Amino acid sequence: MNYSQRRIFMDLVGQTSPVPLGLEVEKAEGVYIYGKDGKKYFDMISGIAVSNLGHNNKRIVKAVQEQAGKYMHTMVYGEHIQSPQISFAKILTKLLPENLNSVFYVNSGSEAVEGAMKLAKRYTGRYEIIACRNGYHGNTHGSQSLMDNEYLSQAYRPFVPGIRFIEYDNIDSLKAITNKTAAVITETIQGDIGIKIASQEFMSALRKKCDDTGTLLIFDEIQTGFGRTGKLFAFEHYDVVPDVLLIAKAMGGGMPTGALVADRKLLQVFTNNPILGYISTFGGHPVSIAAAVASLEELIDLEIIDQMDRKEELFLKHLQHPAIKEIRHKGLFFAVDLDDADFVKRVINTAYENGVLMDWFLYNDQAFRLAPPLIISEEEIVNACKIIVDAIEVNR
Ligand SMILES: Cc1ncc(COP(=O)(O)O)c(C=O)c1O
Incomplete structure (x- = not known):
């Protein structure tokens, strides 16, 4: 420069x-x-x-150009029927287990995490959320509340109340999950601690404890998703399926976007009592989601x-x-x-x-x-x- x-x-x-x-x-x-x-x-x-x-993938670039030439922003997320959102949801949910059958679009990873925190509270009527030590979930106030890094956090307190931490890949620590816990949010494979991979035993015990206590299990696959770990999503390495899957980063093939994927009965909590439970102007932007469709198709078609x-x-x-x-x-x-x-x-x-x-x-x-x-x-x-x-x- x-x-x-x-x-x-x-x-x-x-x-x-x-x-x-x-x-x-x-x-x-x-x-x-x-x-x-x-x-x-x-x-x-x-x-x-x-x-x-990679960069400048022809299929993704073409999808972006074509969508930009048709329409870009028309209305805040959730009001208009836009074909890229439908196409992406159809392709993605077909590739996922049955309970991950509905997609709620946002703009970034942090926004997906924020949405998941709200969803868990609203769905369970509980407020305690458990995260794992040394996890990373984003930089907005809510998502940063899920991180226990003192150096990065000390200047920004107070954060969201009701957050507790457990040790990732430590079965003993799962006793902190009780029938007061709304959700456990964790990366499936921890990234920013320098890659930490949990055992099958831990993952199975985590799933069971969440089932036993009525706690939602939320996997943050914002970094590990879309093939990064050798499977479409890292949870496929384990015999465990989350209640909510959080995606962003590679989803848009270079365009900004993110989403929560869950059973439609879970995502429906945002639609009533109160309505407009989680809204965003640009969520599911048609150009970003056209890129997401092309990117996912390319990932699959090129094997x-x-x-x-x-x-x-x-x-x-x-x-x-x-x-x-x-x-x-x-x-x-x-x-x-x-x-x-x-x-x-x-x-x-x-x-x-x-x-x-x-x-x-x-x-x-x-x-x-x-x-x-x-x-x-x-x-x-x-x-x-x-x-x-x-x-x-x-x-x-
Ligand atoms: C695991 C994980 N979760 C959440 C985020 C936050 O995503 P974003 O930067 O799009 O807000 C990141 C970003 O690095 C991440 O790696």
Whole structure:
């Protein structure tokens, strides 16, 4: 980025950290982002698990263009019948278990979480919500109430009352769930702690405890959804189905959107007593949902998920270096643990200089995140891994 562009960016555009990466983007295509500096970068982050089908996917772009040419916003969500919303709901619910048969559209992951909190209170008549320690659910007041990270939260209290925390993947901690609990909200696989994968025993016990106490089980698959972990949704790795599924990020194929998916009897609570229980002007925006339809069809038609075991194995084969302490992974979601925050920082910087974009985890600075577009080819995996391993070697 030339000096004046960076300066305008820093002065006129709201910032989220004192030292933004500041890559000036010219265009993006497939697994690559092209900088205005003429450099080409492997995108190993997918905009934090958004671009699962890569950049500039022709089918998604065409769907966006065609829908924009027909109509964009016509009325707040829920009033008009718009064909993209119907198409997406039809395709998605056919791919899901029977109880996940209705889709409530919102604009983002955080909004899906907010909606789920309201839905759980309204449906059960209870107010206590249980979340897992080290989870991430978003940055609005409600969603951030579900996080126990003191550093990120201390400046913004008070949050929503009635929230309790349990340990993820700890069966003992499930005794906190009682007939006073409206819902348990958890990521199916925890992401920002540096990937933590619960056992089948924990998931089954969690489902049972929720059933026994009349508590809704809500899975946040905002990061893990749409193929990221090697299944369409991560809960398919377990013999457990949630009452409510929260989706966003990759859902829109690069366009902003999100949704709650549940049985229609649950979602109906927003329609009466009081009516307008959860409304939003832009929820289910037709252009975003046209992109979501194209994206889901592409994911299924290209049988991308079927190729993921092989790609995951290839990453593991080529990501080998004695300085790597552990790789936690599911599908194309990897936490490469170097057990040293400063080392991680140097490796990320060197990889960036050499054309690979990687990232940190929100709650874990000992590991770096790899979540490439799922369309990455085997040759691209080998090439990207070489640059990453070289970056580890020069910084060890
Ligand atoms: C698991 C999870 N839940 C919720 C969110 C919040 O989504 P959004 O940033 O779209 O509000 C995120 C975003 O990173 C996420 O990873």
